[in-house]
């Protein structure tokens with residue numbers, strides 16, 4: 571259902587702001603959001619997805635470790651997913667959600683276009699923002715010469731000269747994985763990172779070149795923009811074919827701040843996640859969270875699986891509510 575309303579804009583009355591009514595609004599239409607929407611569409615739920623087109627893996631040219639799609643361009647999976655959602659009547663809008671509020675038992679999602687979505691449930695699948703260490707040139711190579719995870723792109727840098735920047739204690743846990751991928755590994759532990767001496771001794775004895783209190787200042791590249799190494803604060807350089815950096819992160823909640831979703835620190839100590847139970851239910855009744863916003867360790871496959879599960883849980887909650895409403899014919903959903 572669509573309502574048209576006039577509203578006051580900066581240049582006077584602006585006609586035709588549209589309010590779309592649906593069962594479920596999904597904010598974020600990447601792996602998790604689209605998988606949730608697919609489940610819901612197949613349960614004959616009216617679902618509208620809004621997506622601003624910036625998935626976490628956007629800088630990468632290939633998506634790996636996704637069974638059945640390994641090595642494809644990240645956007646290819648989403649193209650297929652959007653078509654699947656639409657084939658069941660779901661809408662997938664390209665654009666940004668600016669805010670979400672709860673009014674009279676419904677969620678209202680305000681879109682950047684001035685239109686809005688009114689929905690019985692909302693699924694927040696907006697992912698994470700990676701916070702990179704402050705090293706000159708690093709952001710330019712993010713997702714290509716600088717990788718973030720041995721599972722996603724470690725195989726692609728096997729046997730190469732690899733430098734890992736460790737900027738937090740959790741970073742050291744990745745070293746054994748990298749040692750399995752290449753024997754040309756240098757680990758730079760930034761000053762101030764609390765490291766376990768016994769762990770360091772074991773890693774060094776296993777043949778890994780670990781340098782403690784080493785500050786990387788600049789990522790080096792050749793004239794074609796390919797990463798060639800890293801410069802340290804003491805002026806020395808280490809030649810490298812690739813680097814690995816485990817970022818800190820924060821949930822992308824700019825649009826959903828008004829909902830007041832409870833956050834919880836992730837056990838890695840690297841950032842907060844949205845607190846949700848096994849079904850994706852959050853601290854706000856009727857608001858669900860899906861994908862990496864609840865767990866930064868999720869790869870695309872696990873984010874899609876989580877979205878699918880959350881979409882299923884939302885479908886169950888709507889069906890149960892409908893039964894209750896049908897048994898009380900005079901009541902309305904907003905009661």
Ligand SMILES: Cc1cc2nc3c(=O)[nH]c(=O)nc-3n(C[C@H](O)[C@H](O)[C@H](O)COP(=O)(O)OP(=O)(O)OC[C@H]3O[C@@H](n4cnc5c(N)ncnc54)[C@H](O)[C@@H]3O)c2cc1C
Pocket residue numbers: 597598599600601602603620621622623624625626627628629630632633634635636665666667668695696697698700712713714718722723822824825860861862863868869870871873
């Ligand atoms: C550089 C890099 C490479 C990676 N490579 C791989 C790989 O090879 N294989 C793998 O399995 N995993 C990989 N990952 C991990 C992968 O990116 C995540 O697991 C996956 O993207 C999580 O999916 P998601 O749906 O939870 O969130 P995301 O994919 O991050 O999607 C969130 C979506 O929400 C949208 N959004 C956010 N806010 C709003 C808003 N206000 N309004 C509308 N839309 C909004 C965003 O535009 C985005 O499309 C990589 C990660 C990084 C950083």
